[in-house]
Amino acid sequence: MSVPRRRFLLVFGLFVLVIAGGVAYFADSAPDGLDSVTQRGCTVVQTAQGERLEGHCIAQNVTKHVFSGGPLADYTVGGDDRWTGLAGVIGAAVTLGAAGGLFWGLRRRTGGE
């Protein structure tokens, strides 16, 4: 009747890879709802060090992320956003490992009964 569970999970997993590794390239680069509101009243100025806010807005209080210099910061690899897909695949794999590991450890052992 329905798809075998193993095949379903495999297809689901491949789908996750395609989204993280490929579709993510088509993401809109405009600030999201929260960012856009907190940046109201400011103008984003490009400097040699990156973007800077001028004016008066909520986002002015924002400080740099502790890990902003990290190898995967901002979904890039070493700051190169041509590797967004790789960063996405790594992130999805780490999430699967962390969540899957936690849930597998927590599960009720149904087989032993």
Next chain:
Amino acid sequence: MRSCSGQEGERDVPTTTLAMHMSDGLLSAPTALLFAVVAIAGLAVALANARADLDDRTAPMAGLVAAFVFAVQMINFPVLPGVSGHLLGGALAAILAGPWVGALCVAIVLVVQALLFADGGLTMLGANITNMALIGTAIGYLVALALRRYASRSRAGLLVTAFVAAWVNTVAASCGFVLEYAIGGAAGYGTGTAALAVVGVHCLIGIGEGVITAVTVGAVAAARPDLIHLLRTGKQAKEAVR
């Protein structure tokens, strides 16, 4: 303007290509701490209750749901000129994996994003988890639960339920931000205007969230309806009584 790091450097805003969630500094330190405590308490409750929904069959599915939420959160879609939105995923995860597991899925995604991708401030992690993993998931699931009769009756009912639950999830999560900002927003001005703007734009983002959630839940329902927690719980409850 000054090029040296230090005081001026701290004001540099991280380049926002795919960034989302609250960044460090948006809330005062005591408020951040308060919501860190709320987040830990909420996740402890979720952890204690999640076990009941996890077995050999559902645990791998739940892990994939978390990875799926991570992947889809990367895709910002345009909602207004110059403004984008992205999936939060709480209602989606809760419908597929149950509310407790769903909350843990979203929380894990947020932790991975903050630690690995510098997305969402570390001091704001509690506030972000409270909004997206706790408030959004809980409210979204309650809506789905209220509509479950329709969801289990027809495919259209399931899609509409998923859409509505996800829309409410998004708006509820944005209300969480408003609450936090009202309690201890670091800027301390324009709370009312900011609140209206944030909730307003999330009413639009919620439409995208609703569509993605309905399509996903619909696809899983077509292949393996038994892996959808929302459609299973009624029967499970009956089994538990026996």
